[in-house]
Amino acid sequence: MNDGVLIAKNLFRKKLRAILMIVSILIAFAIFGVLAAFERAFNAGQEVSEDDRLVVVNKINFTQPLPISYFNRIAAVPGVRQVTYANWFGGYYQDPKNFTIVMAVEPATYLDITASDFAYDGAMRERFERTRTGALVGRQLAAKWGWKVGDRIPISSSIFQQKDGSHSWEVEIVGVFDKNKPQVDTNFMLIRWDYFDETRSFGKDTIGWLILKTDSPAINDRVSETIDKMFENSFYETATDTEKAFNKAFMAQLGNVALIVTLVVGAAFVTILMIVGNTMVMAVRERTREIAVLKTLGFSGARVLRLVLGETLLLALIGGGIGIAIAAAITASMRDSLSTFVPNLEVGPGIVLSAVGLMVALGLATGLVPAWNAFRLKIADGMGRG
Amino acid sequence: MLKQIAAVTRINLRSIPQRFWPSLSTVVAVALVVMVLLSFLAMSAGFRQTLASSGAEDVAIALRAGAQAEINSAITRDQVRLLEDAPGIARGPDGKPLVSAELYLIVDGIKRSTGTKANLPLRGIGEAGPALRKGVHVVAGRMFAPGSNEVVVGKSLLAEFSGFGLGRTVKFGTARWTVVGVFEADGSVFESEIWGDLPVVQSLFNRNNTFQTVRMKLDGPGALAALKAYSDHDPRLKLEVKSEKEYFSEQSSQTNDLIQKLGWPLAIAMAFGALAGALNTMYSSVASRAVEIATLRAIGFSGFPAFVGTLAESLVLAGIGGAIGAVATWLVFDGFTASTLGANFAQVVFSFRLTPATIGQGVVLALVVGLVGGLLPAIRAARMPIVKGLQG
Numbered sequence: 001m002n003d004g005v006l007i008a009k010n011l012f013r014k015k016l017r018a019i020l021m022i023v024s025i026l027i028a029f030a031i032f033g034v035l036a037a038f039e040r041a042f043n044a045g046q047e048v049s050e051d052d053r054l055v056v057v058n059k060i061n062f063t064q065p066l067p068i069s070y071f072n073r074i075a076a077v078p079g080v081r082q083v084t085y086a087n088w089f090g091g092y093y094q095d096p097k098n099f100t101i102v103m104a105v106e107p108a109t110y111l112d113i114t115a116s117d118f119a120y121d122g123a124m125r126e127r128f129e130r131t132r133t134g135a136l137v138g139r140q141l142a143a144k145w146g147w148k149v150g151d152r153i154p155i156s157s158s159i160f161q162q163k164d165g166s167h168s169w170e171v172e173i174v175g176v177f178d179k180n181k182p183q184v185d186t187n188f189m190l191i192r193w194d195y196f197d198e199t200r201s202f203g204k205d206t207i208g209w210l211i212l213k214t215d216s217p218a219i220n221d222r223v224s225e226t227i228d229k230m231f232e233n234s235f236y237e238t239a240t241d242t243e244k245a246f247n248k249a250f251m252a253q254l255g256n257v258a259l260i261v262t263l264v265v266g267a268a269f270v271t272i273l274m275i276v277g278n279t280m281v282m283a284v285r286e287r288t289r290e291i292a293v294l295k296t297l298g299f300s301g302a303r304v305l306r307l308v309l310g311e312t313l314l315l316a317l318i319g320g321g322i323g324i325a326i327a328a329a330i331t332a333s334m335r336d337s338l339s340t341f342v343p344n345l346e347v348g349p350g351i352v353l354s355a356v357g358l359m360v361a362l363g364l365a366t367g368l369v370p371a372w373n374a375f376r377l378k379i380a381d382g383m384g385r386g
Numbered sequence: 387m388l389k390q391i392a393a394v395t396r397i398n399l400r401s402i403p404q405r406f407w408p409s410l411s412t413v414v415a416v417a418l419v420v421m422v423l424l425s426f427l428a429m430s431a432g433f434r435q436t437l438a439s440s441g442a443e444d445v446a447i448a449l450r451a452g453a454q455a456e457i458n459s460a461i462t463r464d465q466v467r468l469l470e471d472a473p474g475i476a477r478g479p480d481g482k483p484l485v486s487a488e489l490y491l492i493v494d495g496i497k498r499s500t501g502t503k504a505n506l507p508l509r510g511i512g513e514a515g516p517a518l519r520k521g522v523h524v525v526a527g528r529m530f531a532p533g534s535n536e537v538v539v540g541k542s543l544l545a546e547f548s549g550f551g552l553g554r555t556v557k558f559g560t561a562r563w564t565v566v567g568v569f570e571a572d573g574s575v576f577e578s579e580i581w582g583d584l585p586v587v588q589s590l591f592n593r594n595n596t597f598q599t600v601r602m603k604l605d606g607p608g609a610l611a612a613l614k615a616y617s618d619h620d621p622r623l624k625l626e627v628k629s630e631k632e633y634f635s636e637q638s639s640q641t642n643d644l645i646q647k648l649g650w651p652l653a654i655a656m657a658f659g660a661l662a663g664a665l666n667t668m669y670s671s672v673a674s675r676a677v678e679i680a681t682l683r684a685i686g687f688s689g690f691p692a693f694v695g696t697l698a699e700s701l702v703l704a705g706i707g708g709a710i711g712a713v714a715t716w717l718v719f720d721g722f723t724a725s726t727l728g729a730n731f732a733q734v735v736f737s738f739r740l741t742p743a744t745i746g747q748g749v750v751l752a753l754v755v756g757l758v759g760g761l762l763p764a765i766r767a768a769r770m771p772i773v774k775g776l777q778g
Contacts, residue, residue: 021662027655031652060494060559063491063492064491156452158454252504253733267422
């Protein structure tokens, strides 16, 4: 009988107790997995943002407009390699409840600047530039409504209105695109800004924000300063920031997600640490005589210590493994229904890795006291007790 | 029989210190479960309370159909005029209708706790604006003067965000604004806003002749229906008219749902973990008292007192845990202020609120854990064969 078998037999000698401990561990890890997935999804915007991409918004707030003339003026700033602009459309499909992310963009440059995130092929690019009422739709959004290339669909706005009083714009789907990075979602639609601007009843010749690429991240600060300086004291002052800082500040507005996750996961782990730690102390104490026998048979103190630690480690890995699997299943089931608000919800490799780390830490922490007791146990005491 | 039950229960409870560590682990586990649940419920109750206190039953709000939130809405000057002549609207002492056409914009402030930019609402309000809201009064400085580029800020906004202190000048585009007053508004969402004079806000933000919402004081119980009918039957209006109360309860439901949908499943999942711990503790308690239970049975006690005693021990431990959890949550979170993005895309400041009803839910959850966690071990205690127990 090798040590592994001995460890497993020890763990499951009282099945109910072992199962209860596994249940409490798996719950803690399921909570950890789900919450960590949420936190990661919330911060995905920072991860995918590229170092050389800057965002220019109205200094008053990013919901305030900027004039379209800024496009050419910013394009002329030294160090700006490429620039594009977009306007939030406030879209929904058929019913206001079906909130849909729609942006009105400048067709050629917008696709260029976001080409590292999304796979637009040459054909759809060409059709989008040619078709004034054209729309490009992400794979996920297209799948949600069963849209395909060539469909003409009405897309409504909760903010804007057409000159004829209607809130709905008819667009023709000219392409369905996929993503290039795992962290992004394709749950949105792009329509053409020129078509949108010409038909809307107010806000003509304004845009929501500009995105630009600099020649190198090293000159980001200089470029943003130049731009903001250029428009200082004008009616439309600008605030230029890296895409990463912009996304980070936006997520911070929702509240401190990271803090909530840490507190709840912390509470769950303190709970199981107490429960499993105590139970293991009891389990080892019950076995005092047995451990004395093992030592009599020539098992060294270190080996006994390893046996007990092995047992708590095995327990943590079984419980944690099942817990993470459950978390993956839960996030997978929520993913589609939440993708408009929390894109790309998943238990990724990074989360699994930190979970394994936590399992090892938990296994060692809960086994420490009982293992130490077993290590120190004197044979005569052990035989006498129990 | 009752005497037996009392005696065994007493023995059970008095012997808890002998099982100090396992008992403590149950108490701590239950306390943490209750804390997690109560903090989420307190967050949700606080948010709901802030929005609920914002909406008046006797004030109607008109939005563009389909807009859902003030920030998306757009109303023309002609529509405002039509609404001023609508039926069911109360009039002030001067005979003017109590109507406030408003413009709702978002400006940047800095959130004190994170140092990051945050969306703050700037509302241009009409003359009747403050009077249409409950309990509005200036606590420092004064109200803005009509026609001037002055603003007043809500008390909560001032506490959570920097950049809008009394006497400060803020610059939006080319225009400078002076903060001349701080106001309270019954703890409502309006305390998270900045208010200025409507015509000035319109002109300095280049939004001449555009409005977003119209608030109207109703003159009686049937007035809302009359106003709705008036708007529906005039093709120039066709606005969405509802009571302000209804509007805000719709606004609170989304965020609130999210908080509650997160809080309860988390607490229930954690309760299962704590339950596993409670079961372990109680099984080991029964095992460690096997000799004692068997002895009592041998001298004529029935199994039932052993059952009750074990269950009582479990309930007491869970009850203590629940109480500690409730007190700890109260100490840490009651009155704790936080802010998040509301449906209007701007920050809403709210305080956590721990109500007796919420605490009740936490204690019930704790006792359920104690009950279920004690039940099976109690049955085992009652059924333990005497001979086996006496062998130790």
